[in-house]
């Protein structure tokens with residue numbers, strides 16, 4: 001695989017991860033707990049889009065938009081019905097609750113749509129092939145949507161009243177209330193935005209590969225690693241973490257460690273020393289641990305006041 | 307008639323009761339100081355009035371309306387302003403954004419006007435409008451905290467130890483600002499103070515709170531002249 005190709009694959013992966021890690025990080029920031037159901041919510045969006053697209057015959061774009069809005073609304077209801085009751089018990093309790101919600105969501109999806117792999121009904125588009133790399137129109141879309149999401153997020157946080165209020169609640173929820181901000185209504189928006197973005201990310205992954213009830217479980221590790229690595233609670237950290245992880249996952253498999261470490265000659269490893277493909281999921285963990293060793297709060301992690 | 311009346315308030319954190327039947331009131335446009343030893347429950351009283359903690363018994367009336375169980379943000383919409391002792395600004399927001407948050411419940415134009423007024427009242431804030439509030443000095447933070455709370459043009463401003471941790475000169479400035487605010491806006495003010503000389507001097511009345519109960523109340527000038535109170539609570 002060419003160098004350019006690995007870079008492109010890395011950026012595609014980073015875009016997908018960013019769509020998911022952004023939501024995870026703002027829920028942590030505003031609600032104070034690591035939501036283990038985050039990627040399972042995304043899967044709900046994936047299957048709702050499948051239903052709209054395959055069963056109802058909608059185009060994939062309207063299907064994805066409607067599904068993501070619906071999933072955001074479902075998240076609000078689950079928050080009101082489940083998480084809200086646990087809030088006063090503290091972050092650990094809510095986190096454990098989210099594990100339960102994750103299992104419930106995953107099995108509900110499986111019960112409704114079955115366990116076999118599915119695909120959206122989209123016309124297969126010809127990839128663009130150059131001497132250096134190939135890229136599909138979908139991959140271009142993934143990069144564009146990922147970048148747009150990050151830009152929108154930045155605009156939201158710094159140029160809208162809602163975004164500034166979100167930052168205010170993150171800084172100091174009590175002072176936010178003293179400013180007339182109803183924290184519960186901010187929480188509602190946060191769920192909608194976080195899970196809406198996650199759903200879009202999930203649908204794009206589903207389009208690029210295939211759809212499975214377990215895909216949320218498959219992606220939770222890299223999403224959490226990206227979020228924690230960047231500094232959990234910081235949206236820019238989540239973006240950066242996604243980028244680092246996208247590159248690490250893709251480059252990790254192609255680095256000849258025999259050459260890098262200069263031990264090729266000693267051990268006579270003629271084919272080079274590579275990380276076996278089966279270990280790809282472990283790359284996230286290793287990178288995360290390396291980053292946390294140097295910066296225990298993540299790359300852009302801040303010490304939370306109070 | 308009193309604009310704010312807190313009657314026989316029992317309140318605390320979780321199940322632990324800190325206030326055991328405290329009463330106080332505020333006339334419209336009045337300045338009242340609450341003094342008392344550390345841990346007496348002064349901050350707790352403000353948090354109870356503002357709606358942050360559970361009230362076990364008692365009633366809080368605002369313009370004769372029962373508002374005992376309203377949330378803080380609902381009270382802000384009714385004309386309450388509150389500057390806590392710690393965490394009186396949003397540190398990662400700019401000075402300007404802090405003021406914008408203060409105007410969260412007001413319209414866009416009212417907020418713009420409010421920010422201009424705040425900059426006139428505290429020129430130092432205009433100079434550092436784009437700075438993060440977390441980088442301000444203690445005195446500047448206190449000014450910003452008050453300016454933030456004033457954005458809604460409240461009729462009640464509650465200040466929890468506005469001069470705590472400030473150098474004497476800065477503390478002097480803060481009290482001048484409070485007086486200035488009072489003259490310009492006519493808002494009623496409740497001040498909590500450890501070092502209460504300054505505060506009582508600009509107040510109409512004062513309360514002494516001890517161990518979660520009313521110990522004493524009187525006109526501010528009389529409290530300042532009272533030998534016993536001076537000795538016990540004002541450091542002689």
Ligand SMILES: Nc1ncnc2c1ncn2[C@@H]1O[C@H](COP(=O)(O)OP(=O)(O)O)[C@@H](O)[C@H]1O
Pocket residue numbers: 319324342343344345346347348349350351
């Ligand atoms: N968040 C809290 N949780 C539990 N107890 C608290 C909390 N804040 C204050 N207290 C307790 O309430 C009592 C009164 O505190 P406070 O109202 O802060 O006193 P003051 O402001 O008069 O110094 C103290 O005994 C203190 O330990």
Ligand SMILES: [Mg+2]
Pocket residue numbers: 348349350391467
């Ligand atoms: Mg106090």
